[in-house]
Amino acid sequence: MKRYPSTTALRAFEAIARLGSVSAAAQELSLTRSAVSHQLNLLEDLLGFPLTQKDGRGLTLTYQGKHYADEAKKVLTILLEASRANDGEEVTGELMVSCAPGLANYWLCHKLSAFTQKYPKVSLHIVSPSFPGDISNDDVDLFITYGNGNWPEKYVKQLMTIRLFPVCSPHFFHQQGGLGHPSNLVKMPLLHLMGQTDWRVWLAANGVSNIQLEGGVVFSDANFVQSAAIAGQGIAIGDNMVSGDALAKGLLIRPFEKSIESPRAYYLVTSPEKIERKEVFSFVEWLESLLSDAQSRYDKQ
Structure with missing residues (x-):
C-alpha cells in the first residue's frame, strides 16, 4: 500500500526548493540542517526518485524535483487554507x-x-x-x-518577472516626428532610474553598444521617472508593472516593441x-x- 508523505517532509522540501539550500530551509523552519536533510531523504525514499542533485557546493532540483515542488506547494496551500477555514477565526x-x-x-x-x-x-x-x-x-x-x-x-x-522597454508620452513622440532606429535615442533626453544601467542594457540588446550616454536626468525612484515621462520630459525605461496602467490609459506609449528581462x-x-x-x-x-x-x-x- 502506497504511503503518503508527511507534511513535515513536504514543508522541508518546499522550503529547499524555494530557498535553494538546506541551510536556508532549516533556518526558516527552525530545524537543524541534519533534520531537514533527513526529511528530504525520507521523501526521496518514499517517492523512489531523487528530488535534488549536487551542483558545485550547492544543490539544484532535478527535472522530477521541479515538478514535484510545484505539486508540493499546491498541497501545502490547500492544507493551510483548510486549517484557516476551520479554525473559526476571522482575519483581524x-x-x-x-x-x-x-x-x-x-x-x-x-x-x-x-x-x-x-x-x-x-x-x-x-x-x-x-x-x-x-x-x-x-x-x-x-x-x-x-x-x-x-x-x-x-x-x-x-x-513577478519584470520586462523593461522604452516609454514616452504620445506628445513627446509626435513632437520628435517619431524616434526611428534605437540608435537615435542617444541624442534624445533619456530619463534614468538610479543610473544608466537599464538604458545601456536595453540599447545593447537592440544593437546599440559601446556608446557614450551623456546628460539626461537620474531619478531615485520609478515614481519620478514615470511622472517625468508622462509629462513629456523625455524617454524612460518602463516596465510591465509600473507602466501598465499608464499604457492602458494612453498616457504613455511604447515606441519600440523590444523588451528585455530585468536583472x-x-x-x-x-x-x-x-x-x-x-x-x-x-x-x-x-x-x-x-x-x-x-x-x-x-x-x-
Whole structure:
C-alpha cells in the first residue's frame, strides 16, 4: 500500500526548493540542517526518485524535483487554507506594508479595495521606505521592494518577472516626428532610474553598444521617472508593472516593441516569524493571486 508523505517532509522540501539550500530551509523552519536533510531523504525514499542533485557546493532540483515542488506547494496551500477555514477565526489586526513608491502609486494603490473588501477587519497601513530598497523598519510587517533578491535570513519571494522597454508620452513622440532606429535615442533626453544601467542594457540588446550616454536626468525612484515621462520630459525605461496602467490609459506609449528581462525584480520580504501571522499571510496570498492574473495577461500580449 502506497504511503503518503508527511507534511513535515513536504514543508522541508518546499522550503529547499524555494530557498535553494538546506541551510536556508532549516533556518526558516527552525530545524537543524541534519533534520531537514533527513526529511528530504525520507521523501526521496518514499517517492523512489531523487528530488535534488549536487551542483558545485550547492544543490539544484532535478527535472522530477521541479515538478514535484510545484505539486508540493499546491498541497501545502490547500492544507493551510483548510486549517484557516476551520479554525473559526476571522482575519483581524493591523498590517503595515512598505512599498516602493513607484509601484504603490501606479499599481498597488489602484488595487487595495479588493483586499479591504475581502478582509474588512484588517487595518491596513501603506508606507514608503526611507530610501530605495530599505527593509530595516522593524514596525513594518511586509516589504514590497525592488532588488536582486539577496536578503539573507529573510522570507523572500519574487512577485513577478519584470520586462523593461522604452516609454514616452504620445506628445513627446509626435513632437520628435517619431524616434526611428534605437540608435537615435542617444541624442534624445533619456530619463534614468538610479543610473544608466537599464538604458545601456536595453540599447545593447537592440544593437546599440559601446556608446557614450551623456546628460539626461537620474531619478531615485520609478515614481519620478514615470511622472517625468508622462509629462513629456523625455524617454524612460518602463516596465510591465509600473507602466501598465499608464499604457492602458494612453498616457504613455511604447515606441519600440523590444523588451528585455530585468536583472532585478519586485520581491516580498519579511521575517519567517511574521509570514506565519494570519494578516500577513492573507495579504501575501491576495497579492500573489492578483499578480498571477496580471502575469497571465501580460504573457498573452
